[in-house]
Amino acid sequence: MSRLTVVAYTFGVLFFLVGCAFSVFYGYKVMSHDLPEEDRNIEDYKYHFVLVPEELDNDYWRLVEKGAQEAAKDYGVLLEYAGPKQANIDEHLKTIEMSMAAKVDGIMTQGLSDEQFTPLINKVVERVPVITIDTDAANSNRIAYIGTDNYYSGYLAGKALIEDTKGQANVAIITGSFYANHQQLRVQGFQDAVKSEQGIKIITVEESEISRVRAAEKAYQILKDYPEVNAFYGTSALDGIGIAQVVDKYKKNDTIYIIGFDTLPETLDYISKGIIEATVAQEPYEMGYRGIQMMISLIEGKSVPPIVHTNTRILRAADMPLSHLGGQEAGY
Numbered sequence: 143m144s145r146l147t148v149v150a151y152t153f154g155v156l157f158f159l160v161g162c163a164f165s166v167f168y169g170y171k172v173m174s175h176d177l178p179e180e181d182r183n184i185e186d187y188k189y190h191f192v193l194v195p196e197e198l199d200n201d202y203w204r205l206v207e208k209g210a211q212e213a214a215k216d217y218g219v220l221l222e223y224a225g226p227k228q229a230n231i232d233e234h235l236k237t238i239e240m241s242m243a244a245k246v247d248g249i250m251t252q253g254l255s256d257e258q259f260t261p262l263i264n265k266v267v268e269r270v271p272v273i274t275i276d277t278d279a280a281n282s283n284r285i286a287y288i289g290t291d292n293y294y295s296g297y298l299a300g301k302a303l304i305e306d307t308k309g310q311a312n313v314a315i316i317t318g319s320f321y322a323n324h325q326q327l328r329v330q331g332f333q334d335a336v337k338s339e340q341g342i343k344i345i346t347v348e349e350s351e352i353s354r355v356r357a358a359e360k361a362y363q364i365l366k367d368y369p370e371v372n373a374f375y376g377t378s379a380l381d382g383i384g385i386a387q388v389v390d391k392y393k394k395n396d397t398i399y400i401i402g403f404d405t406l407p408e409t410l411d412y413i414s415k416g417i418i419e420a421t422v423a424q425e426p427y428e429m430g431y432r433g434i435q436m437m438i439s440l441i442e443g444k445s446v447p448p449i450v451h452t453n454t455r456i457l458r459a460a461d462m463p464l465s466h467l468g469g470q471e472a473g474y
């Protein structure tokens with residue numbers, strides 16, 4: 143070996159070692175940044191799971207996290223809540239990959255699309271068990287799904303709209319995302335429910351990108367572009383709120399029907415004020431709590447049903463106050 147080769151070889155090895163040290167350090171930091179100081183001893187826990195939602199800073203997902211954290215506490219699990227602060231597909235996928243690299247014991251995440259999530263889930267599940275939550279990637283090899291039956295929930299919304307508008311409405315749909323499986327199913331279910339109704343027309347379908355501000359902008363634009371619209375259907379937690387803000391401000395005296403999704407406090411306020419007529423109530427807290435239980439069962443070799451649908455129902459002003467909801471799903 144020439145001297146030059148030896149020097150080049152030594153440098154190569156050095157670079158490789160420094161690279162490894164960086165990855166380990168960076169990986170550790172990423173996976174532990176959310177842990178409170180006193181909780182950092184991973185050996186104190188039986189299992190280490192990660193919950194990766196499409197958006198951390200979202201009140202709906204905070205409820206899923208709340209359920210999951212409570213179950214984690216009850217069963218001795220270290221649970222991290224990690225992912226994009228604001229909806230971002232690349233960051234979402236990267237967090238799933240990083241969780242796999244960190245060798246956690248289980249990953250709970252949404253299966254947002256067949257194009258990008260299914261291949262990644264199939265790769266990850268070879269090494270770490272994956273449960274989809276809230277949104278299923280039904281064609282992937284995920285071990286189980288827990289969450290709403292999203293097609294059925296859209297169907298329920300359509301039936302509620304027919305009932306409340308006596309079968310006469312020009313509807314605009316604002317959906318969280320054109321890309322995501324659950325949002326597509328919620329639109330599809332709704333379209334199927336209203337398709338045989340002569341008096342119901344779907345005028346336009348727009349996208350809010352999981353943002354209440356964007357939902358409000360879209361609602362404003364729709365009312366300008368399509369003056370015949372007299373009903374809205376919002377398919378994710380912030381859509382109904384964004385639509386209601388606009389209707390409350392500019393169309394208070396017109397009869398505009400709104401049906402939304404979820405039972406966040408602002409949605410309930412708009413229902414009690416009569417601005418939102420109805421909402422599809424999901425059970426985010428339950429999804430989180432039971433998701434952890436399912437993950438433990440499957441790690442411990444117990445049989446787990448591949449699909450667990452949490453409850454979905456329509457909630458109107460007449461159903462308030464919400465004491466019968468037990469508070470959890472209502473966001474308190």
Ligand code: BGC
Nearest residue numbers: 202276352378379380403404
């Ligand atoms: C959906 C979640 C979504 C959230 C957005 C909910 O209705 O189930 O998947 O992230 O709305 O605000």
